[in-house]
Amino acid sequence: MKARDIIDLVVDAGSFESWDEPPLDVNPSPAYRDALGRAQDRSGVDEAVVTGEGTVRGRRVALVVCEFAFLAGSIGVAAAERVTAATERATASRLPLLASPTSGGTRMQEGTLAFVQMITISAAIAAHRDAGLPYLAYLRGPTTGGVFASWGSLAHVTAAEPGALVGFLGPRVYEALYGEPFPPGVQTAENLYRYGVIDGVVPPERVRLLVDRALRVLADPPTPDAAPVSAITDADAFDPEPAWESVLASRRPERPGVRLLLRHAATAQVPLSGTGQGSDDKTVLLSLARLRGTPCVLLGQDRDGQTMLHTMGPGALRDARRGMHLAEELGLPLVLVIDTLGAALSREAEEEGLAPEIARCISDLVTLDTPTVAVLLGQGTGGGALAFLAADRVLAAQNSWLAPLPPEGASAIVYRDTAHAPQLADEQGISAPELLRHGIVDAVIPENPDAATEPVDFVKRVGAAIAHELAALDALPATERRAARHARYRRLGAR
Template identity: 40%
Template sequence: MTATGPATRDLWLRCAVCRALVYRRRMRRNLEVCPDCGHHRRLTAPARISQLADPDSFVDLGEPAAEVDPLRFVDSLPYPQRLARARTATGLAEAVVCGTARIGGHRAVLAVMDFRFLGGSLGAATGELITRAAEHALATASPLVLVTASGGARMQEGALALMQLATISGAIADLRAAGLLTVSVITDPTYGGVAASFATNTDLVIAEAGARMGFAGPRVIRETIRQELPAGFQTAEFLLRHGQVDLVVERRDLRARLRALLALAVAGRVGAGPAAPTATHPTVVVPAARQGETPDAWQCVRAARNLARPTTSDYAHTVFDGFVELHGDRLGADCPAIVTGLARLGDQPVVVIGHQKGHDAREMLARNFGMAGPAGYRKAVRMMRLAARLGLPVVTLIDTPGAHPGVDAEEQGQAAAIATCLRTMSRLPTPVIAVITGEGGSGGALALAVADRVLMLQNAVYSVISPEGCAAILFHDRAAAPRAAAALRLTAPDLVRLGVADGIVGEPPGGAHRDPTGAGERIRAALLAALADLLTLPTAELLRRRARRFRRYAAGPAEIGAGAGATDVPVGGPADDTDRPIQVRR
C-alpha cells in the first residue's frame, strides 16, 4: 500500500498554471520554473539574491527599517500588527533586501523586493532603503540592479507612501547623471506606483518571462472602466511588443544576461580602448578607385538591394562580440526596422544601432523593408542617450530605402522623430561612426549618419532620393532610373570625392552577399582603425570637428577637400590584388 500522508504530499507540488504534479526537488533544481509549462513561480528575496549574486558575495547594507505609522491605520488589524506578522512570516524587516554583490565578477548594488511582505508594497521604510541603496551605488560608483515585485504603494501609509515614488526616482536620476548603469528586473507582479517609478525609469528594463507589469492591475481596470482586456495583457511578452521593456529573459538565463550587460556597460570610454586589427588583417586599405574610375551607379544600386546582402543582425555577430539586443521606444512600440543593442568592438564596449531589412519576402515584410517608423527613431535616440550617459561610442549600420512614409508614421510624428535623431547625434559627447552597408536613402539614412566618420561599403549607395523617385520627378520617366542613378552621384567613390564619406570598405570578391563573414571582418577592421583615432580626441574637440564637418558642405568638392586636410589614410577592409588606396578626407 502506497503511503499518502503529509510527508509524502510534501514531496510534490501542483503547478498553478498547468496543474501538473511536480516533484518538489525537481522544481527547486529548475529554479522554481515548472518543467512542463514554463510557469515561473514567485521567488523570495533571499532566493532571488542566491540566484543572481556570485556565491558568498552578497553583503547586506545593514540599514534598519524605520517604524512608520503616520495614519494610525486600522482595517481588520492595526497597521503595526500587520507589520509584525509580515516580519514573523518572512523573516525580513521590510519588503526589500538591499546590499552589495558581484554578478559574474562585476560589482553591483542589489535591491530585491519580496512580494510575501505585504504584497511587496512600497512604504516609507521600503522607499528609504531603496534610496539608500541608490546613494550607496552613487558613492561607490557601482551599477544599481533593482528587482521588483509589488502591488504598488502601501495604502496604510497614505500619501507618505506615494512620496516614495518621487524620492527613489530622484536617486535614480542622480545615478544616471553620473553615468552609472541602472537596471530593473521586472518579476511577477509589478504594479502601481512601483511600475510608474523606479521599475521603468532605469536605463535598462528586463522582464522575467511571464511577469506582469502595469500601472493599474486587471481587476482595477475591470472594476473602474469596465473594459475587456486582451489575451496576455500586461505580460512580459505583451510589454516587449509594445516597446516597454528591453528584454524578456527566462529565469535560468537571467544571471548570465545581467553579467553580460554589466560587462558591456561598466567600462565606458575610460576603458582600455579598441584592440588593434587582428593578424589576419595586418593592413587596412581602401579598394581600387583609380583616377577617373567610377563604378556603374545602377549596378551599385542593384548590388546594394541584393536580398542576400548581410543585415545589421548578421553584422551584429560577425563585426562585434557579445551583442545583446535591446528593444522598445518606451512610448508604445518596438519598431522592427531598427535593431539596437550593446556589444564589444575589440575591448571597447559600444552601442550599436542599425536598420534591419531581411533575406526573404516574409522577413522583409516583417521588418517593413528596413523603413523605420517614429518608434524606430525614438528607440535609436534612447540608445544614443544611454551611450552618452555611459560614455560609450556609437556605431550605426545604415541600410534603408528611406523612412516609412505611411499614414500611421505621420500620425505618430515621423518628421519630429527623425529631427530628434539629427539633433541628438549632432551633440552626442561620444565618438560616432556610421557605416553605410547597403542603401542610404534620404533622411531615413541621415538620421543615423550624423557621425564623426562615415564609411561606405564598396557597393553601397547614399542619396537624397531613390533613382526611381528622381527619374519620376525630374525626368518624368521611372524607366530612366539608371540615368538618374548616375546623375545623383550616389556611389561610394562619388561620396568620398564630395566629402560626404570618409572612406570605402572593400567587399569580398563578388560582393558582401557572397561572403558575409568576410564582409563583417572588413567592417570590423575599419571600425577598429577609425575608433582608435576618435577615442584620443577630447570631447570638446570631437564636437567641434563634427560641427565643422557638416558646416562645410556649402563649399564645392575642391574646397571641401582643402578645408578638411585630405590625406592618404587607409580606412577600408583588406584588399585583393586590384585594391589601392584612394584619397580619404578627415
Template identity: 60%
Template sequence: MSAAQLGSRRITAAGLLETVLDAGSFSSWDQPVQHTGIGARYAAELEAAELKSGVDESVLTGEGLIRGRRVAVIVSEFRFLAGSIGQAATERIIAAIERATAAGLPLLAGPASGGTRMQEGTLAFLGMVAITDAVRRHKEAGFPYLVYLRNPTTGGVMASWGSLGHMTVAEPGALLGFLGPRVYESLTGTPFPPGVQVAENLYRKGLIDAVVAPEELPDIIDRALRILIPSAKPGGAPIPETVNAVPGTASAWESVLLSRNPRRPDLRMLLAAGAADALPLNGTGQGENDPGLSLALARFGRQSCIVLGHQRPRHADAPAMGPASLREARRAMQLAEELQLPLLTVIDTAGAALSQEAEEGGLAGEIARSLNELIGLRAPSVSVLLGQGTGGGALALLPADRIIAAEHSWLSPLPPEGASAILHRSVEFAPRIAAEQGVDVGSLWRIGLVDHVVDERPDAADEPREFCARMGLAIEHELALVCAAPAAERLERRRAKFRRLGR
C-alpha cells in the first residue's frame, strides 16, 4: 500500500472521538496553549497549523463515555504539524494522564504523529521520557491503558506512549514504525522496504494485538474494559458453588490415550464454551508471535482474569512451543500484576520444541524464568491441567495458588514412551511406566498438587461443551477463592505447596 493510499484513509481527532465515544459525551480537559520565546517563523507555522486543523495543538484530551463507561482520552490531530509533539503538547498529555490516574479512569490513547517536533529540538525529544513516566505511573496504579495506533504513527511517539498499552490495536493499513519512510530514504539514500511498517505486518509479527477499523473500536474497548474493570472487584465477588469430583478409576495409560484424542476440547473451546467473554491478545509485543501459547483477557462468570495457555496444534506438523512462547508468557504475568487481575494458566502440551532454533533461542532459560516469575507472582493464580502435560513445556505454566485438573489430564517429565525408552530401550513399557511415575490425576491429587478435579463423563471429547461449562464454573470458583485470600498469605501458601509435595 502506498503512502498516498494510507494518507487517504486518515481519520481526524474529532472524527475518532465522534466514532468511538457515546454521542454528546465528550468533555475537553484542554487549557489554552501558551507559546513563549519562539521565533517568528515557528509562530507563523503554529498559526497556519491552527487555521488548517481547527485545533490549537497536536493533541486533544478529555473524557467521554464508551457504552456508558467513563474513559479518559488522548487523541492526536495529524493536520496540526503532522501530529508532532512539542513542549505544549507534552504538558497537555501528561496533565491528562495524571488527571485520569487521579480519577481512577481507564485511558485510551489514539496517536497519529510523525514524532517529536523538530522546531523545538532536543527539549521536545526529551518530553517523551516524562510522558512515559506518566503512563508508567498510571499503569502502576492498576488502571488500564489502551492504545489505538492510527495512520501514521512513527518516531518518538511510537517509541514511547504509542507502544506501552496493555492492549494495542491499530487502524487498517496504518503506517507504523520507528523511522518514517521519507526520513529513512533521506538518510540512507534508498527507499524503505515496502510492506514492513504496516499495521497488518506488525500484527503478524506479534507487535500489536489486532487490526481494527475505527467503527469497530467501541465494541473492542467495551469488551476489554468489562474484563479489565470488573463490576465486582477481585475478591469481592461471591464464590460460586461447584462440584469437586473425586479422581476417576481409569489407569494412567488410559488417561494418556484419551488426552491425545484430537477431538478433545482445547483452549479455544474452553474460552468459547466455558468463559462469559474472551478477547484474544497477540504476541509478545516485542516482535515475536509463537503459536505455541495463546494470551487473552477473559471473564469466567463474574471473575475476570488474564489467560495464558498452550494452544494445541491443529496439525501434526505444526511447530511446538518455543522460547518465544515463554516470552509471551511473561507479558501475561506483567499484565496480571499491572492490572491487579488473577492469572489463569492452561496446560495442554505434548512438549516444548526440540530443535536447533529452540536451543539457540534459549528455551531452557525461558522455562527457568517462567518458573521464577510464577512462583513469586504477586497476582493471584490458578492453573488448569486440561490435557497432556509433558516436560518443561508443561512445568513452565504450572506454579499457581490453586490447580484444577480435568479427570484425564496428566503431568510427566517425558511422554511415557520416552521414559520407557530411557529405562528399557523400548517404548512397550510405556503403560507400566505411566502408572509407576504417578502421572495421572489420582496420583497428583494424592501428593497434594491437584486441588480440584473436573470429571469427564466419561470422556471430554464426547461432551465437549458440557465439559467446558463445568470447567468454566470450576475456574470461576477457584479464581474467586484465590482472590479472597490476603496476598502475603496466598504467596506463602503457594511456596509451601510446592515445597511439601508428596509429604
C-alpha cells in the first residue's frame, strides 16, 4: 500500500495536513541524483517518508509514514531529517505520534552517514516518550534493517500488517552473506507476535480502530462512573470461616479471572503481547484499558494460562516490568491482578533468573511514581504473588488468599505430610479477613457467597472498587503518595 493509502484509512476524511518541507540536498552523485528523480516519478512523492497531522475521531494525531515505492522506503539523511523534524514537532505540540514504516533499512547510496541517522531518529522518539506522549507503530511489509532496529521497535503499542516481512537482516542479504536461505517463517509478523516481539497483527482497514482504542486510553480524559462500592474495611464484619474453604473456592475452575474482569469492567482495551524483547509468557496478561472510565495499564495473572506444570516464569515477570515501565512513562495508574499458582520451579526458571526478576518487580513497583492498585483475585502463592503486591492500595476478594507456599507445601515442611494443610491455612493467617486485620490489604470485596456462582456481578464489584481507589489516589500529590506507600510497607508486622 502507498503511504497516502494508509493515511486515508486512518485519519478522518479531509483532515490530513502535510508537514513536509522540500528534502535536504544531500549533494548526490550524478547517478544517485538520477535514481532520486526516477524514484520521485515512480512514487509520486519527493522522499521515502510522508509526514503531517490529521484527526482520528476528532483527536489530532501526528503521522510519519514510509513510501516503499521511493527507493524501497530506505532512510537517508533527508528522510531521517523529515522523520526527526516531524517527531520533534509532535512533541512540541503535545500530539500522539503514529509511525507506519515499510523500508529496506539504511539507504546504501549514502552509506555510513545515513546509517547513523538511526541514532538521531531514536533520540527524537525517546524525547517524545519522555514527554509522556503516546507513540504507536504499524509495521508494513517489509520492515527490516535499521528501521526495525530503531524507530520501528520503540512504540508503546506495535502492530504489523498480516504476512508482513519484519526482521533485522533482510533475507536477500542473509543469503548473499551465508550462502543459504534464511529459515522460513521466522521473519513474519505472525511469528514475531507469537514470540512477544510485537503486540498484534492487524489488517490495514482496522488500523484506525486500533489507533482510536489506544487513544481512548492514552489521550482521552478520565470519565469515571459513580458505581456503588461494596468493599468492606472492617475485618470483624466477617463471620469466622476456615481459611481452607477459601483455598478450595479459589481453585474452582469456573471462578472468574482477569479476562472476565476486563470484559465486564473495561470500557476500552488494547491487549499487549509480551515484553517486546522476544519473551511472551501466557500466564500474564497486559493491556491498556479504561476501567469503568478510568484509563490505566492493567497487568494481570491469568488463571486460564496456568497449570501445575506451567506456572509463572521469568518471562512473565519481564512482561510485568514492561507494564510497570509503560504506566510510569505514560503517566497512567497501574492496576495489578494477583491470581497465581506460584512461580515456576524448574531448571530453566533458575537459569533464566527467576528470583532476580521477582526482586526487580518488587523494587520497580514499590518505587513507581504513578498510582498503583493491586487486587488479590484468587490464589496468591509465593514470590509470584508478592511480585505484584507492593501497591499504594491493595484489595482482596473474599475467597482470595496470600501465602508463601500453598497450604499443602507448608504442611509438607512443618509436618512432613499434606494432611495438615487446612490447619496450616488457619495458622498462617492467609485468608482475606486476616490479611485485612494485619493491614496487608485495605478492603475486601464480598462474594455472595462465591464468585464462581455470580461471576459477572462479582467482577463488576471488583471494577467499581478499583475505580474508587484510583480516583482517591489521583487526588494525592505524587510525593505524598510515595511517602505513604513507603510507610505502609515499613510498618507491616511492626504496628
